[in-house]
Amino acid sequence: MNGESSSSTAPSAGFYQPGAYQAEESFGYLMRRTVTRLAQEVDRQMEPNGLTNAQWVPLLKLYLGHASTVAELARECELDAGAMTRLLDRVEAKGLCRRVRSSQDRRVVNLELTEEGRQAAQQIPVVLSRVQNAYLAGFSLQEWDSLMGFLRRIHANAQAVGAAGETDEK
Numbered sequence: 001m002n003g004e005s006s007s008s009t010a011p012s013a014g015f016y017q018p019g020a021y022q023a024e025e026s027f028g029y030l031m032r033r034t035v036t037r038l039a040q041e042v043d044r045q046m047e048p049n050g051l052t053n054a055q056w057v058p059l060l061k062l063y064l065g066h067a068s069t070v071a072e073l074a075r076e077c078e079l080d081a082g083a084m085t086r087l088l089d090r091v092e093a094k095g096l097c098r099r100v101r102s103s104q105d106r107r108v109v110n111l112e113l114t115e116e117g118r119q120a121a122q123q124i125p126v127v128l129s130r131v132q133n134a135y136l137a138g139f140s141l142q143e144w145d146s147l148m149g150f151l152r153r154i155h156a157n158a159q160a161v162g163a164a165g166e167t168d169e170k
Helices: 027-049 053-063 070-076 081-093 115-135 141-169
Strands: 097-101 109-113
Touching (some): 027 053, 053 070, 053 109, 070 081, 070 109, 109 115
């Protein structure tokens, strides 16, 4: 087997070695560069709608029903409550959403998209689909399916590493 592991589930594959490490050839570097370029292109195409990356992400999450309160939206967007409040100030000033105090619990602030916010949010999947399809030009359906499986596996590994690190710190 010329020294290679036949197991595809080996805990540590050793693809990278410190003495031969080249950052520009690492999957992390390539993923970051790709995500950065993707975000820049999405931002460029969102600009006519008057939305920045920071603004369209929470708008889409509200539109899709992934959150309905400031606290939920902050968690979904991985922001602290203060940053989310400042961001919502800008989105609300654009007339895209409004904050409504809960009638059941005055401590809870619910978020609602305005009609203008719903119209803007409907354009977000259009732009995201167009940009991502352009980045996947030339991929077959099978290649796309494999890529998605690989990315899901990397994400699961990242979550497991993060969880192990949190456990080690306690």
